[in-house]
Amino acid sequence: MAKHRGKGISAIEYPTGMNQNGDPSQAWIKVKPDGRVDVFSGTADIGNGAKTIQSQIVAEAIGVPYDWVTFDNSNTDSSPVCTGTFASRATFVGGNAVLKAAKEVKLKLLEAAGKEMEISPEDLEINDGEVSVKGSPSEKMGVDEVAGAAAYGHGVLITGTGAQLKPYSEITNSATGEVDSPPHSAISYAACAVEVEVDDETGEVLVLEMTQCYDVGRAINPALVEGQIQGGAMMGLGLGVLENSYPYYPSVDHRGAQYNSYMIPSPLDMPKVKTIIIENPSADGPYGAKGIGEMANNSQPPAIASAVQDAVGIWVTEIPITPEAVLKALEAKNAGDDSVRRDGKLVSFDEELSVNTVASGLSWSA
Amino acid sequence: MKAVGARLPRYDGMGHVTGHTRFVDDVRVPGMLWAKALRSPHHHAAIVHMDTSKAAAMPGVHTIVTWEDVPLLEYGHLSGLGIPADEPLLARDVVRYKGQPIALVAADDEETASAAAAAIEIEYEERPALLDVRLAFDEDAPKIHHWGNWYPHFEEEMDVRQIRKGNIDQAFEDADKIISGVYRSSAIEQAPVETQVGLAVPEPDGRLTIYSCTQALYFSLGVVAAHLEVPLNKVKIVGGTVGGGFGGKVDTATDTVIALAAQKTGRPVKWRWTREEEFLASSTRGPWHMEIIDAVTNDGWILGRKMLTLHDSGAYARFSPYGLTKHSFHHTGAYTIPNLHFDGYVVFTNRVPSTAMRGFGVTSISFAGETHMTRVANELGMDPYEIRLKNANRVGDTSPNRIRYTDPSTVDVVKAIANAEGRDLEPALAGMTRATRSGEMLPPHLVDQLDTSEGSH
Numbered sequence: 062m063a064k065h066r067g068k069g070i071s072a073i074e075y076p077t078g079m080n081q082n083g084d085p086s087q088a089w090i091k092v093k094p095d096g097r098v099d100v101f102s103g104t105a106d107i108g109n110g111a112k113t114i115q116s117q118i119v120a121e122a123i124g125v126p127y128d129w130v131t132f133d134n135s136n137t138d139s140s141p142v143c144t145g146t147f148a149s150r151a152t153f154v155g156g157n158a159v160l161k162a163a164k165e166v167k168l169k170l171l172e173a174a175g176k177e178m179e180i181s182p183e184d185l186e187i188n189d190g191e192v193s194v195k196g197s198p199s200e201k202m203g204v205d206e207v208a209g210a211a212a213y214g215h216g217v218l219i220t221g222t223g224a225q226l227k228p229y230s231e232i233t234n235s236a237t238g239e240v241d242s243p244p245h246s247a248i249s250y251a252a253c254a255v256e257v258e259v260d261d262e263t264g265e266v267l268v269l270e271m272t273q274c275y276d277v278g279r280a281i282n283p284a285l286v287e288g289q290i291q292g293g294a295m296m297g298l299g300l301g302v303l304e305n306s307y308p309y310y311p312s313v314d315h316r317g318a319q320y321n322s323y324m325i326p327s328p329l330d331m332p333k334v335k336t337i338i339i340e341n342p343s344a345d346g347p348y349g350a351k352g353i354g355e356m357a358n359n360s361q362p363p364a365i366a367s368a369v370q371d372a373v374g375i376w377v378t379e380i381p382i383t384p385e386a387v388l389k390a391l392e393a394k395n396a397g398d399d400s401v402r403r404d405g406k407l408v409s410f411d412e413e414l415s416v417n418t419v420a421s422g423l424s425w426s427a
Numbered sequence: 428m429k430a431v432g433a434r435l436p437r438y439d440g441m442g443h444v445t446g447h448t449r450f451v452d453d454v455r456v457p458g459m460l461w462a463k464a465l466r467s468p469h470h471h472a473a474i475v476h477m478d479t480s481k482a483a484a485m486p487g488v489h490t491i492v493t494w495e496d497v498p499l500l501e502y503g504h505l506s507g508l509g510i511p512a513d514e515p516l517l518a519r520d521v522v523r524y525k526g527q528p529i530a531l532v533a534a535d536d537e538e539t540a541s542a543a544a545a546a547i548e549i550e551y552e553e554r555p556a557l558l559d560v561r562l563a564f565d566e567d568a569p570k571i572h573h574w575g576n577w578y579p580h581f582e583e584e585m586d587v588r589q590i591r592k593g594n595i596d597q598a599f600e601d602a603d604k605i606i607s608g609v610y611r612s613s614a615i616e617q618a619p620v621e622t623q624v625g626l627a628v629p630e631p632d633g634r635l636t637i638y639s640c641t642q643a644l645y646f647s648l649g650v651v652a653a654h655l656e657v658p659l660n661k662v663k664i665v666g667g668t669v670g671g672g673f674g675g676k677v678d679t680a681t682d683t684v685i686a687l688a689a690q691k692t693g694r695p696v697k698w699r700w701t702r703e704e705e706f707l708a709s710s711t712r713g714p715w716h717m718e719i720i721d722a723v724t725n726d727g728w729i730l731g732r733k734m735l736t737l738h739d740s741g742a743y744a745r746f747s748p749y750g751l752t753k754h755s756f757h758h759t760g761a762y763t764i765p766n767l768h769f770d771g772y773v774v775f776t777n778r779v780p781s782t783a784m785r786g787f788g789v790t791s792i793s794f795a796g797e798t799h800m801t802r803v804a805n806e807l808g809m810d811p812y813e814i815r816l817k818n819a820n821r822v823g824d825t826s827p828n829r830i831r832y833t834d835p836s837t838v839d840v841v842k843a844i845a846n847a848e849g850r851d852l853e854p855a856l857a858g859m860t861r862a863t864r865s866g867e868m869l870p871p872h873l874v875d876q877l878d879t880s881e882g883s884h
Contacts, residue, residue: 068848071797072815072841074761075789080753083508107642107672112438120430127430132438134667137648137659145643146669147677147783232828235582238590238755238769240828250761250820250836252844274843276836284434296673296785299615300794306614306711307778311558313470313525317616318703325618337843341836348431355786356793362612363797367811370801378798379611406602408806411609415718416735422564425718425735 062262066269067372070254071364075356077346078246079148083229086150087141088158090119090166092219094212096190096205098123098130098166103143104155105134109354110285111151115159117281118347122163123170124187125204141222149352152281153246154225156347161223169219173211174202247343249351251275253360255332257368261391264384266302266369273360274337278351283338286353290336293357298326300358301365302381376400378411439668450670451624451638452699459626460489462688462698463540465530465547466708467522470558470777471571472551474520479530482546487539490691491547492531492684494519498656504678504745504782507649510580513572514743514780516654516683522551523571523742524779526708533688533696556777560716560737563774571742571777578740578748578773586772588748588755590827593766593876595722598731601872602722606803609718610795614711614739617784621670622705625681626697627689630663635686639666642676650679651686662686674783675710678745713747713781714739715754715791719799722766727807727814730872731766734758736791740773741780746787747773753788756828760796761837762815763824765876815841816856823863823877831878835861 078084088102100119106112116130134140143155167187174192175182178200186195193201211217230244256270271294280286303324309315317323342349362380370376375390393400402409416423442448479491494500494517503512518529530547534540555569562568563576570576579586599605626638641647644664651662669676681698688696700709715738722731736754740747751771758769786793804814819837826832838861845852855867864873 069801070811070815070841070844070848071793071800072761072819072837072844073789073793073797074757074820074835074837075786075793076753076757080749080756080788103644105642105644105667105669105672106439107669107676110437113435113440116438117430117433117435127433127435134644135665136667137644137662137664140644140667142645143643145641145646145677146672147642147674148787232582235585236589236591238588238592238828240830243830244756244828248832248835250840252840254844254848272844272847274840274847276840279431281431282433282435285437293785300612300790304613304615306616306706310613310714313558313778316707318706320618320702323616323618323706325616335847337847339836339839339843341834341839343834356789357785359786359790359793360797362790362794363801366794366798367801370805376608376798376802378609378795380613380794406604408604408606410607410802414609414611416561416564416716416737419559420561420565422562422566422568423735 065259065261065372066256067368068254068256069364069367069371070252071360072252073356073360074248074250075149075359076245076248077153077352078150078227079144081230081244082227084144084150084154085224085226086143086155086158087224088162089141089222090162090220092166092208094209096125096129096208098125100130100132100159101140102134102155102159103140104151105146107146109146109151111146111155113285114152114281115156118156118160119163122160123167125190129190149355152350153346153352156350157225158223160347162221165221166219170204170207173215173217174207176215177207177210178202247278247346247351249276249353249356251356251360253364255361255364255368257365257372259369259372259387261373264387266382266387268298268332268365270333271361272335274339275353276339276341277353278343278346279340279349280338281348281350286338287336289354290357291334294334294361295326295331296358297361298330300380301362305381376410448668450621450668451626451640454626454638456628456695459695459697460533460535460692461537461540462531462533462685462696463537463544464528465544467518467525467527467529469522469551469553470525470556471554472522473554474518474522474549475552476550478548481548482543485543485546487535488543489533489694490688492687492691493517496687496691497654499654502650502653505749513574524777526779531684531688533692558776560739560774560776572775576775578744588751588771590755590767590769592827595731595733595766595768598722598766602730603725604723604806605720606723606806607720608799608802610798612715612791612794614714614778614781616706616711617673617675617709619671622700622702623680623709624699625685626695627685628695629689629693634661634663635689636663636665637682637686639664639682640669640676641666642669642672646677647679647682651683654683655686673785674787678710678782680709708779710745710780710782712784713750717791717795719795721799721803723803725807727809727817728870728872729762729764729818732759732764733768736771737774738771739776739778739781741776741778743780744773745780745782747781750788754792757789758792759827760792761820762818763820763873763876765872767827812841812845812850812852813856816859821864822861823879825876825878831880
């Protein structure tokens with residue numbers, strides 16, 4: 062009886078935005094007479110940080126401090142259409158909508174400032190809440206003053222709208238799955254390495270270390286994207302070794318109805334996680350960003366399965382890899398059954414799980 | 428100070444960590460009624476008789492909403508895409524999963540509502556349940572869904588999602604080894620801290636305000652308006668601040684039924700699911716059954732992939748056809764495989780319907796494809812980094828549905844992990860980039876799949 066260590070890796074990809082697109086996000090922005098910026102977006106914040114990210118994009122695009130931005134996604138009367146917060150689309154699709162609206166606001170602010178400063182708007186820039194003359198930074202005026210002048214002097218409402226939509230990608234051949242345009246907004250990539258310790262007496266799989274690398278396009282907020290990746294790792298750990306709604310399926314008994322009978326990973330279960338962020342900018346993303354919110358829990362389970370094999374020489378190909386599954390596979394291995402059939406160039410694993418073995422309705426083979 | 432790229436504090440962070448953020452269940456309005464549901468105790472049964480009259484007459488009970496109160500009973504998650512609907516808002520003559528809502532009681536308090544829900548007279552005739560996707564196609568499988576046991580409405584009314592590319596037979600003939608494996612993932616809970624909850628408030632101007640935990644305000648607006656058969660300006664969804672959502676709160680779980688209860692009573696109605704209801708009756712991540720057969724060469728090229736996927740949709744379709752299509756588009760993972768034969772089915776079972784959850788459609792294939800990849804490497808006696816780098820998506824390679832990759836990063840992320848793990852890659856691999864294939868990395872079997880145009884994506 063012993064504990065065995067093993068390592069495994071994975072490399073994955075994931076699309077940004079709804080599959081086949083056709084999923085609009087829209088936003089509009091107005092500026093208060095003191096230059097403070099109100100953003101109306103339909104993007105719900107499900108804990109993913111959408112309010113923060115979209116506010117940062119607006120602050121950056123206009124050139125005002127982050128804390129000048131108020132983000133309102135509170136209702137369908139004041140906010141325009143947003144398809145929703147899913148499909149890793151809040152930063153890319155929703156972010157592009159607020160970016161477009163913010164660029165329009167900036168143009169109007171520059172126009173108002175040009176009028177006040179008697180200079181062509183093209184010769185002006187905005188940084189940190191101040192409009193200044195390009196190449197002559199001492200000639201400047203606060204955005205708050207400009208906004209006041211627009212409201213009370215010029216009689217102008219400074220506002221901007223933005224709409225992001227990639228048209229629906231049609232399947233033009235249902236037999237082959239060919240499409241008429243790219244069915245995604247972007248694709249992100251990630252890789253993961255884990256080290257596990259498997260106890261051959263209890264069957265328990267302990268994940269000791271995870272190293273993860275994600276190409277995020279551009280980290281709008283590095284702290285938040287690291288949080289996504291680490292939170293995702295926790296969910297990936299649950300998928301890999303813990304969670305199952307129907308633990309004795311096809312028996313539907315023994316469903317967990319509380320947090321004490323349905324096990325999700327707690328912070329105490331978390332291994333040491335190392336996060337590496339790569340920024341290969343997306344051509345169409347706001348400031349090059351891609352969506353990685355969902356794929357953050359996809360890379361761990363296969364790396365864990367491979368690490369378990371590396372540790373004790375068994376393949377558990379049904380997740381979660383529970384102690385029972387490990388012990389059962391170890392028992393079979395010790396009895397000389399390695400769950401593989403070799404026939405000429407064919408190497409066939411897991412036949413006991415195949416539809417060919419279990420059922421008669423679908424025939425399926427190489 | 429630049430905003431983009433800065434570690435700025437989370438916009439709503441302080442409110443969240445101090446408990447001051449107002450979530451849906453924190454909203455209380457005067458005159459509010461509380462709702463509880465009657466749910467199916469069976470996995471599959473006919474409802475042969477139901478009588479709500481005694482329950483409705485109980486003191487403190489204001490209304491009981493059943494299927495008869497719903498203007499448009501069936502409206503599907505994918506109806507907006509022109510796909511037929513299969514799931515009634517409240518069960519009518521059949522229940523297809525344990526926990527399926529049948530009626531909603533609105534009462535003065537939750538205890539009264541629960542007691543009244545339990546007092547509804549209902550008689551079931553139990554039917555056999557289907558609980559294994561693999562058995563769905565068998566002749567003697569229980570017939571559990573009016574569309575048949577699997578989804579029949581892909582393009583051109585096909586009942587299977589297919590991908591075909593290249594010449595799969597040739598690939599299998601040319602292969603040194605043919606390696607097959609079976610991979611399965613489980614249903615899992617969404618387990619948000621905030622359970623499904625909603626509050627519908629009738630307004631003096633005849634509109635309805637719905638405080639919602641939805642992840643998609645406009646999607647929910649559309650769903651509620653469709654069931655109620657009213658224009659979008661009759662309903663206002665208030666939300667945007669969600670106590671944890673991983674896909675399950677794209678489902679419109681509470682909003683429409685409480686809207687009907689509010690309409691019937693003229694009173695605000697709140698329905699908050701207990702933790703048990705959240706675990707046992709809310710939608711789960713979908714389980715997947717995946718069989719992969721790869722045609723490979725001794726030096727680690729994957730010439731072709733044959734794949735069968737059965738996606739367990741649970742009792743109703745919800746977003747599962749979308750999820751399976753996404754799965755099929757990504758079934759080669761981060762790699763370029765030129766010859767493909769993929770068949771996928773959305774299979775109905777008598778489980779709680781599955782729905783979108785973080786990584787929808789792809790979490791499954793990431794697990795199956797990547798576990799299989801290491802298995803193939805082991806079988807060939809090859810380094811798991813090398814096989815991944817060799818077959819990696821490269822600029823100009825084409826996807827399963829023939830879309831040109833413009834900025835794939837498989838090479839970059841694998842090399843970064845190798846580096847972090849202290850693995851010395853041989854020079855040819857260490858120097859590899861994402862650039863278009865050439866030389867040894869452009870073997871004959873990958874030539875035809877290349878797209879040398881300069882399209883965007």
